[in-house]
Amino acid sequence: MNIKENKKILVLLVFLIVLFMSLVVYLSYFTIFKASDVSNNAANRRGALQEQSIKRGTIYDRNDEVLAYSDGEKGNYQRHYTYPTIYAHALGYYSKVQGKSGLEEKYNKYLSGQDGNRVVKEIKAFFDKSIDPNSGDSLKMTTDTNIQQKSRDLLDEYGEQGAIVVMNPKTGEVLSLVSYPDFNIQNIDADSAAIIERNKGELFNSATQSLFAPGSIFKIITSAAILESGINQNYTDTGEESFGGLPIKNSNQKVYGDVNLNTAFTYSINTYFANKAVQIGNKKLGEVSEKFMFNKKIDFDLPVAVSKFNYEKAESRALAESAIGQGLVTTTPFEMCLATSAIANGGKIMKPYMVSDIVSTDGSSIMKKEPEVLSEATSEENANIIKNMMISAVNKGSGKPAAIRRAQVAGKTGTAQLTSEINNAWFVGFAPAEDPQICVAVVVQNVEGLGGEVAAPIAGELIDYSLKQVNK
Template sequence: MKFAMDKTDKRIIKVLVSLTVMFLSLAVYLSYFQMFRAAEIVKSSYNKRLWASEESVLRGSILDRNGTVLAYSEKGENGQARRYPFGRLYSHVIGYSYREYGKSGLENSYNSYLVNASRNPLEEIAQKITGPSENGNKLVLTIDHELQKKAQKHLSGKKGSIILMNPKTGEIYAMVSNPDFNPANLGESWAEIVEDEESPLLNRSTMGLYAPGSVFKIITATAALENSLGAGYDCKGSIVIDGYELRDYGGKAHGRVDIKKAMEVSCNSAFASLGLELGEDALRGEAEKYMFNEKIPFDLKTKNSVFPAGRMSKAELGATAIGQGKVLVTPLNMLLAVSTIANGGEMVEPHIVKEVVSADGKTIMSIEPKTLKTVTDSLTAQAISEMMVGVVQSGTGKNARIRSVKVAGKTGTAENESEKEHAWFVGFAPADDPDVAVVVVLENMGSTGGASAAPIARDMMTGYFSRK
């Protein structure tokens, strides 16, 4: 009898241990989701509680920094309808929200705020007691509506991106990508949009990957100065590396140049030579300090800029140092790079949402400036800034000059798979105390950055100063 009791006790103990392990596993599993994946789950289109919130709560409005209403909802006989009064203008920033087609842009990333959905257990319990709010929260953006319109006008009939940002705070004043689409009549044109080979749904500002061309020389120059390189080069209009010829634009020979002059005239021969002196590891390390191969934290979806993995040949390294070869960059990443120089070597985190405000006017969340990382020291940043001033005053970026304002900039003309080059300009002003930075990339423009992109950048910065 004693033996039978012992066996029973052992079985009971085994069951209790198993139940305890299962309970602890469940607690750990739920804690993991609450701590690390709660935000993801709240945003998920499969979250049925969120669907219920969207049906019962009037979706919050989205406003620019000055109070202009950019998106709003209104109730009708068949439920609520989302309105986009400016059509295409904010197609990639605000995006769209439709039950049939899902969500994109800020409508997706800030969905839980817009429908005032609970984001933690305490909020959820409170909502069960008091009932859900009838109105969602408002998003106030950093965007300036007038500057956004100006950027869209400049991209009319072109492919590419324009972004305007404060390099000290990370506030985005304008962000336009083209081709675009009209979220106001998405149902009528959805099939046409998704089949369009020009990819109008793609936000080129944050997810377009481009050969950077000579704007990448900012990164090469940073590495060169940090390694005390760049004293002098003899430019003959081209350089041959292991049998591969890299030509300067138009085959122009610049003669004897140091790094400052090489930046002003955008000398490929000098910068390719610099790349060889630096070596692959140093150049890759510098690019990664500038956020290549790393996710940029932002309110909208982003793609990683690419500095290629694996060992390069000398010819590939020379091409990479001038922004050709396999190196690819997003316009947003290039804007952060030039803003880092403007900000004395400190890279700030970009943001396009200024604050979240409840229906009764209370601030729920306010986004403050945040430093992402220190990329380089202030002396190096100052030296590159002075080189970029030379680019605009007497080099390839003369078309970006603004009367009575000192502008720093860099042009780029990037070869790619097509027969027409991308035209780039990145810059900031006033050069001595910058409060605006700009990136312009014109896809397959077939002309130089100095000729096509620099005048647009100038007008965007002038527009900003007129709005201050």
Template sequence: MKQNIQRLGYVVLGCFVVVSLYLGYVSVFWGPRLNAHPYNRRLIALEARIQRGSIYDRQGVILAQSKEGRRYYPLGELAAHPVGFVSALYGKTGLEAALDAYLLGQAPGDRVRMFWDRLRGRVPVGNDVVLTLDARLQRLAMQLLAGRRGAAVVLNPRTGAILAMASSPGFDPNRIEENYQAVQREKEAPLFNRATQSAYPPGSTFKVVTAAAALAAERGTAKRVFDCQGSITVDGFVLRDTVAHGRVSFERALVESCNSTFALLGLELGAQRLYRAARSFGFEQNPWENTATPFWPYRPGSLTPPEKMSRPLLASSAIGQGEVLANPLQMALVAAAIANGGVIMRPYFVERVLDPSGRVLYRSEPRTWVKATDGEVAEIIKKAMVAAVREGTGREASLPGVNVAGKTGSAQNPHGDAHAWFIGFAPAEAPRVAVAVIIENGGSGGIVAAPVARELLALALSLSGEGNSR
């Protein structure tokens, strides 16, 4: 009988071993899936235990704040796209999502402080974030776009700091829980951040890239004179201008936005060099990698890869049509490249992150993103862009007493009237502000987009001047 007992004992203890191994399997192999399961309320509850930090603009204006378990957005729809929203039902978007770890106090530097808070039974408080955005500029941008579909981006070309990011139509983040279903169904897609998630043909604003490529390939291009007949035919494909510009210098071609000239320059460059130039201006790349907001929703600019580029497609790509697509931030960065001597700084939103006691956890440092072109080329193009605003297509963007540089675009698209574009910067001799504006199906860039850019440049310059005087 002793032997029977022994055997029974082994069986029972063996069962315990099996259960132990199985528990290990549940914990280690199932664990990640179980922890992320939508029916698991632990993540949401954990967040509810933490007081989420606030988001401020560069002047300390509150953009998002938690009070009595609710999240408030004082600017409402004016900053809805960059700031985003937090919802237990619909998740997080914008900077609320991108800076989640900071706002919840879950960043690596927060461990000790949060542990002490919990140990002492206090409500743990997340970190506050100070953005580069300026509420006044943001408000103006949204007001200028109101009633139209479009986007505007204002940034500092010397640092990459984003001063305003507007996308229209907007939505009210304060009432997103009630309205989400309706807002999401709207045809104009208000939740979509047109400033960074979109893909528009850039039209003539892309000529800046083509010009840089042509000058980089042959510096003598600047001295060339072209003959514009009002159209150019490439392998049977006809590319038209609005008028025949006749004999034009290189600078004149950019000022008058001559399609024939730039199509010809594109053909001379070849697909390889045009593609490489676009890449060096940031196309096909994501500037948010290795930043404080690495997963910012971004649709990189794109164009046909050289091996698939036909000659007619190459000609239309050179004037920003064909398959060239870009978002407004990308085009603002193209302007910034010319403004900043050919160097594009990495765009950023976060000025600094402060823990509840005011200690700085993170401070942004301007970082170079890509070298788009060399300073000499940038200087030639800048001169042409100044002339374009002074006497060319961009006259509507001119400001009294300030040298504004700019390039218009009226991008043909299959959805109706041309998209109205304007990219530019000011003051030309020492640029502090770069801008890109698009009005969907707005028509002529010089008439519709340039005035918006003018107002934004004016306010941004007065604000940055005020900043400088302090």
């Protein structure tokens, strides 16, 4: 073999190596960087066919009650929901026609067995016949189905629209998350057209997605800013004060005279909070609100709309309105439950979660969540001061209808005016005040009553019931 032929072979060899390496790089690119896009592409039927060949994983509540399961023959599995209405927004649905929503969508790769552990499962199944490699992983939720049912029943009884969030303030576990009106996830294929035609917002999760003016419950955050700023907390109330040409008045035109922060919070004196907010300035109030997770994306098992406080250019008029929960402030019930949990938990907001564990078919834990701090919203000292003011608001102020015999409730009412006669009624609170186990946020939309008249009684009944459940 001459030198010329050797060169040809060498060139061919180099060409084949380059071609092979190019193929490796190309396949690696799609495997590592584009796998998710390819898998989720609507034109790619491979993922859908794989899902249909897998028995979808079971979803349980915190007490191991089955919430969702699949049965049937391979290739024709059917999804079933034990509580198809009360978990419509918290759990979501899986449908071959309508697709996926909620946790069914968020954790689809685990539930459908597409999480990359398929080969491992098949190897384990070869040695242990009790393991089914053709089944998806299971989810364990933090929710308590009894509290979930009670939340939904109360909204059904008291209003046509609203939302409730119940949390453990010490851990961030969501015990209940309800948006009303709801729908039947078991019948989503048959009912979807009628739901859309009714246009009542049944598919929309108001607990995490609707942005409302919070009304006076925002005074919790304004109070934290006042305490942090160190300004003089005394004030002489005349019943009305003007800010940039905007008159701020107290509810029922009341005049309170000489007051401090505790009195102003207890009786929800609008003029006080508007005046003090202007004193401390937009930057301080804005910075404190952001520690309470306003203007911040919240990482959660479901999508959460970002609560807004556009404070940067707020002058006295807008700042005065915002301090009492109107103006530039909009928020979700979920966010206000988190903000309230900071007061219940010594100033710390815990990272919220609704799925505590993902369990493989062999019983091993794939992703077990543990409590972690999300934000140091305020100091423990200031949190305790605000907690005592919230106790006073329930014992002496408009929060009285939330009081229960079982425990001391700490809370705050809010009334966000939509028109001269129609409001969104709010209540946020926690109990027992001395050792909080339950934190709630309740909003009832489009009602004639005030927060203390509509939302506080719901919250009181729900807190009482929830404490009984968690202490069984």
